[in-house]
Amino acid sequence: MAKLTFLGAAGCVTGSKYLVEAARRRLLLDCGLFQGSKQLRLLNWERLPVDPSTIDWVVLTHAHIDHTGYLPRLVRDGFRGPIFATSATRDLCTILLPDSARLQEEDAENAARKGYSKHSPPLPLYTEAEVAPVLARISEFPRGAWQVISPEFSIRAHDAGHILGASSIELKIAENGKSATVLFSGDVGRYDQPILKDPAVPPAADFVLCETTYGDRDHPTGSPHDALAEIIQQVSRRGGAIIIPAFAVGRTQALLYVLRELEDWQRIPSLPVYVDSPMAISATELYQRHHEDHDLDFTRLEPNGNPLETRRMHLLRTAEESKSINKVSTPCVIISASGMATGGRVLHHLARRLPDSRNAVVLAGFQAEGTRGRALLEGAKTLHIHGEEVLVKAEVIELNQFSAHADRDELLRWLKAMPAPPRQTFLVHGEPAAREAFRSAVQTQLGWQSVTLPKLGDSIDLAPA
Numbered sequence: 001m002a003k004l005t006f007l008g009a010a011g012c013v014t015g016s017k018y019l020v021e022a023a024r025r026r027l028l029l030d031c032g033l034f035q036g037s038k039q040l041r042l043l044n045w046e047r048l049p050v051d052p053s054t055i056d057w058v059v060l061t062h063a064h065i066d067h068t069g070y071l072p073r074l075v076r077d078g079f080r081g082p083i084f085a086t087s088a089t090r091d092l093c094t095i096l097l098p099d100s101a102r103l104q105e106e107d108a109e110n111a112a113r114k115g116y117s118k119h120s121p122p123l124p125l126y127t128e129a130e131v132a133p134v135l136a137r138i139s140e141f142p143r144g145a146w147q148v149i150s151p152e153f154s155i156r157a158h159d160a161g162h163i164l165g166a167s168s169i170e171l172k173i174a175e176n177g178k179s180a181t182v183l184f185s186g187d188v189g190r191y192d193q194p195i196l197k198d199p200a201v202p203p204a205a206d207f208v209l210c211e212t213t214y215g216d217r218d219h220p221t222g223s224p225h226d227a228l229a230e231i232i233q234q235v236s237r238r239g240g241a242i243i244i245p246a247f248a249v250g251r252t253q254a255l256l257y258v259l260r261e262l263e264d265w266q267r268i269p270s271l272p273v274y275v276d277s278p279m280a281i282s283a284t285e286l287y288q289r290h291h292e293d294h295d296l297d298f299t300r301l302e303p304n305g306n307p308l309e310t311r312r313m314h315l316l317r318t319a320e321e322s323k324s325i326n327k328v329s330t331p332c333v334i335i336s337a338s339g340m341a342t343g344g345r346v347l348h349h350l351a352r353r354l355p356d357s358r359n360a361v362v363l364a365g366f367q368a369e370g371t372r373g374r375a376l377l378e379g380a381k382t383l384h385i386h387g388e389e390v391l392v393k394a395e396v397i398e399l400n401q402f403s404a405h406a407d408r409d410e411l412l413r414w415l416k417a418m419p420a421p422p423r424q425t426f427l428v429h430g431e432p433a434a435r436e437a438f439r440s441a442v443q444t445q446l447g448w449q450s451v452t453l454p455k456l457g458d459s460i461d462l463a464p465a
């Protein structure tokens with residue numbers, strides 16, 4: 001009988017890895033890195049309970065590092081099979097995985113300098129050189145059509161609307177003349193959002209694994225356009241700059257798209273917009289290339305030029321270009337990574353702009369505990385940046401309308417659209433409180449009783465119907 005084992009994202013939001021075994025063949029669905037607290041990050045150093053050389057295939061839902069960032073380790077430790085991904089996911093992996101490797105190498109260097117590591121000298125989890133063999137193994141497959149992997153396994157990808165290329169994966173397992181279907185939600189995106197299509201109606205399945213990142217919360221209902229327009233008007237009127245720490249993939253493009261629309265509708269002045277992140281610039285190019293993921297609004301805007309380009313946009317690639325905007329003292333928008341202000345070029349802009357009360361910092365994504373972004377949200381009066389205490393006088397504004405994750409209502413909407421209730425639902429990819437809350441929502445609002453909260457390492461039998 002086929003078996004499913006939870007090797008990650010079971011009680012937390014990172015490290016997505018689900019092992020499916022049937023007829024002595026092994027398929028790994030997602031291969032994510034654990035991120036966040038030290039306790040979680042240490043899990044990346046533990047051996048997988050299964051020898052990577054015995055895994056036959058990997059299938060990816062999308063390119064985010066918490067779903068792909070363990071791949072270099074898997075390949076280094078012996079995995080030799082193909083990695084199936086949509087075309088856009090493959091392209092995004094070529095940007096995100098080398099960046100992840102650089103961060104691992106930086107961490108190891110920092111550990112060496114400060115003398116905290118159990119390795120001597122401290123080792124990176126993987127290096128940039130170890131990414132190329134991973135990229136060479138990625139095999140593209142289209143959405144919508146069945147891809148037969150082996151006599152036991154077939155997969156079909158459905159639009160998830162989360163980031164470019166993101167899919168939910170339907171897995172059909174055939175064994176001894178019987179079959180069972182498992183649906184992996186991947187990360188579910190939002191409905192009626194700019195750029196990306198809505199999450200597709202999910203297919204029928206015997207078993208469902210559903211993410212629960214925002215399983216206990218609903219996003220604000222106001223439009224992202226209204227919220228952003230108001231900020232731009234107010235801050236530009238008082239002569240300030242708007243600094244937006246933003247994730248390079250997804251959030252940056254959504255911000256540019258909405259800014260451009262607001263300009264076209266003449267709801268905001270056309271300010272200089274500085275995109276200060278080489279990775280965001282590369283990702284934006286991919287967003288323009290992969291039309292298969294775009295909704296109608298995007299294609300409608302295209303004849304008038306690039307919908308991801310504001311009128312006075314500047315793309316800053318080099319460090320010199322980045323520094324040059326220090327001299328800009330008139331109203332402008334600066335979009336720069338990292339999204340939670342944990343590192344990256346945005347720190348220089350924050351150090352320079354935070355002490356001026358005319359300026360505003362806009363936090364447009366999830367801010368994890370312990371990050372500078374969270375400290376700002378919680379009203380910190382100073383911020384520690386590059387060894388100095390920086391006074392926080394600028395206005396701090398939370399803008400959750402730009403989230404790339406379905407909220408509780410949207411997750412319920414996605415599940416409810418299934419043609420029939422699954423035999424069993426597994427809630428994954430959520431903090432404990434979010435999973436608990438979402439389980440009671442599924443039970444009371446959908447009437448589905450068999451809802452399980454798997455723990456790391458749990459295995460279950462996927463009995464055919």
Ligand SMILES: [Zn+2]
Nearest residue numbers: 062064162187
């Ligand atoms: Zn994601």
